Amino acid sequence: MEKFSVTDKTAITRLPKRGAYDKETVYSVLDEALFCTLAFVHEAHPFQIPTGFVRMNNKLYIHGSVGSFYMRELRDKKLPVCISASLMDGLVLARSAFHHSVNYRSVVLFSEPKLVTEEKELYDALEAFTEKICPGRWADVRKPSTNEWKETMVLSFEINEASAKIRTGPPKDDAQDYDMNVWAGVVPLKIERKPAEHDPDLKNGVSLPPYLL
Amino acid sequence: MEKFSVTDKTAITRLPKRGAYDKETVYSVLDEALFCTLAFVHEAHPFQIPTGFVRMNNKLYIHGSVGSFYMRELRDKKLPVCISASLMDGLVLARSAFHHSVNYRSVVLFSEPKLVTEEKELYDALEAFTEKICPGRWADVRKPSTNEWKETMVLSFEINEASAKIRTGPPKDDAQDYDMNVWAGVVPLKIERKPAEHDPDLKNGVSLPPYLL
Numbered sequence: 001m002e003k004f005s006v007t008d009k010t011a012i013t014r015l016p017k018r019g020a021y022d023k024e025t026v027y028s029v030l031d032e033a034l035f036c037t038l039a040f041v042h043e044a045h046p047f048q049i050p051t052g053f054v055r056m057n058n059k060l061y062i063h064g065s066v067g068s069f070y071m072r073e074l075r076d077k078k079l080p081v082c083i084s085a086s087l088m089d090g091l092v093l094a095r096s097a098f099h100h101s102v103n104y105r106s107v108v109l110f111s112e113p114k115l116v117t118e119e120k121e122l123y124d125a126l127e128a129f130t131e132k133i134c135p136g137r138w139a140d141v142r143k144p145s146t147n148e149w150k151e152t153m154v155l156s157f158e159i160n161e162a163s164a165k166i167r168t169g170p171p172k173d174d175a176q177d178y179d180m181n182v183w184a185g186v187v188p189l190k191i192e193r194k195p196a197e198h199d200p201d202l203k204n205g206v207s208l209p210p211y212l213l
Numbered sequence: 214m215e216k217f218s219v220t221d222k223t224a225i226t227r228l229p230k231r232g233a234y235d236k237e238t239v240y241s242v243l244d245e246a247l248f249c250t251l252a253f254v255h256e257a258h259p260f261q262i263p264t265g266f267v268r269m270n271n272k273l274y275i276h277g278s279v280g281s282f283y284m285r286e287l288r289d290k291k292l293p294v295c296i297s298a299s300l301m302d303g304l305v306l307a308r309s310a311f312h313h314s315v316n317y318r319s320v321v322l323f324s325e326p327k328l329v330t331e332e333k334e335l336y337d338a339l340e341a342f343t344e345k346i347c348p349g350r351w352a353d354v355r356k357p358s359t360n361e362w363k364e365t366m367v368l369s370f371e372i373n374e375a376s377a378k379i380r381t382g383p384p385k386d387d388a389q390d391y392d393m394n395v396w397a398g399v400v401p402l403k404i405e406r407k408p409a410e411h412d413p414d415l416k417n418g419v420s421l422p423p424y425l426l
Contacts, residue, residue, distance in 0.1 A: 009258070009260075013282055014277075014278065014280070014281045014282065034301050034315070034402075035299060035301060035315075035317075037250040037252075037261060037297055037299075039250075039252035039259040039260070039261045039295070040259050041254050041257065041258070041259050044254065044257075045222070045254070045293055045295070045323075046252040046253050046254050046259055046293060046294060046295040047222075047252070047295050048250060048252045048261060048295050048297050048321065049297075049321075050297055050299040050317075050319045050321075052315065064227075065227065067227070068227045069226055069227065080258055080259060081259060082252070082258070082259040082260050082261045084250055084261050084262075084263055086248060086250075086263040088247050088248060088404070091346045091347055091406075093347060093350060093409075093425075094354070095354060095355055096354055096355040096356075096357070096361075097339060097340075097343050097351065097354045097355065097356055097357055098355075098357050098358075098361040098365070100342070100343055100346065100350075100354075102247070102248075102265060102346070104248075104263070106263045108261065108262075108263075110258075126310060127310075129313070130310050130313055133304045133313070133315070134304055134306055134400070137306060137313075138310065140395055140396075141307070141308060141309055141310045141313075141395055142308055142309040142310065142311075142390060142393060142395070143310055144309075144310055144311050145311075148309075148311040152311070170410075170412040170413060170414070171412055177355060178414055178416065179416060180355060180416070181416065181418075181419055182353055182354055182355070182419065183353075183409075183411075183415065183419050183420065183421055183422050183425070184411075184412040184414075184415060185409050185410050185411045185412045185415065186409070186410045186412075187347070187406050187407065187409045187410075187425065188406075188407040188408075188410065189247075189404055189405070189406060189407070190404070190405050190407055191301070191402055191403070191404055191405075192402070192403050192404075192405045193304075193400050193401075193402060194400065194401040194402070194403055195401075196306075196396075196398050196399070196400045197383075197398050197399045197400075197401065198396075198397075198398045199383040199384055199397040199398045199399075200383060201383070201391055201397075202396065202397055202398065203391065203392060203393070203394065205394075206394055206395065206396050207396065208396055209396050212306075212396070212400065
């Protein structure tokens with residue numbers, strides 16, 4: 001199992017048994033999460049941006065407008081970033097208020113931005129963005145025009161340092177509390193995709209594609 | 214409608230029509246989000262922590278162990294923070310790859326930590342944490358003991374500067390693309406609470422409380 005090196009920045013010091021450093025775990029969280037938050041420092045102050053992203057190999061990609069202030073800052077100054085993505089899997093209801101918790105899977109990673117200029121990498125990333133939110137979609141849609149390409153900036157982040165933190169399972173109460181007449185357990189959470197809603201301006205006769213049924 | 218002042222840090226410069234600065238909108242996103250990410254600067258590097266939180270009045274609260282490195286850093290150095298919370302409401306599938314998007318509601322705010330020492334505020338915050346994830350729960354469970362209180366650090370963050378960014382509605386394609394034979398619309402996303410799972414060590418005879426049915 002290939003692992004990320006544990007560094008000062010990524011070592012899980014609080015509840016270390018929840019930490020994981022293997023690439024498989026880190027990648028699986030990144031691949032399931034629909035957005036990440038990207039933090040950087042600007043004039044000594046912390047900033048963060050929630051944004052869509054995709055992982056390919058050991059890189060994470062974000063895209064934005066070439067006119068976006070923060071995309072330009074990241075590109076021009078190669079600002080160090082901290083990126084995180086989290087999945088909430090359940091509410092953990094213990095017998096004591098103190099031991100209430102959530103089941104979650106989160107990743108925190110450190111990197112710096114690199115402008116993607118190589119055409120194949122750029123194309124693959126744009127395809128991956130679309131396929132991540134809706135597998136099967138790319139083949140269906142109009143591909144980016146030359147102008148659209150020029151308006152889009154894609155930045156890559158090599159995953160240099162990363163760790164995952166995961167909690168699973170039932171609540172853990174103090175031994176003497178297990179005898180209380182209080183229900184305890186987990187309420188699982190799941191992001192559901194609801195039935196697709198047609199664009200009001202959908203062309204007559206166009207029906208839902210098989211990958212959305 | 215009461216609004217947060219727009220500052221250099223919170224002004225939405227990219228797609229400004231998606232921006233909102235009224236407290237009602239900002240609060241509603243914070244109250245629905247199950248976790249936030251808290252970013253701070255440590256030795257000139259950006260860091261962030263995903264964490265549970267709750268809002269009361271114009272303050273946001275987080276809690277953690279008194280042994281937690283980052284809680285102590287925040288408390289002792291009163292580090293400026295940037296906090297964000299996001300809700301993903303739908304996948305926006307356009308006719309062109311370029312116009313694919315997501316419907317979302319996000320908040321980004323700036324503040325600095327303050328240790329909560331006043332007993333009533335502390336108690337109210339702990340109650341609010343529990344009630345946020347499961348309304349009705351607080352009345353049922355064992356309240357924190359003196360030792361548990363001593364192990365818990367609660368930090369408050371006055372919401373000084375905040376903005377929301379929101380996208381809703383169907384895709385917006387280029388005029389000439391509306392005639393394409395490509396389905397377009399929105400796939401709504403919703404975080405569902407699934408049927409509660411009993412703790413394997415649940416005491417015999419204890420059944421699910423009404424607020425979980």
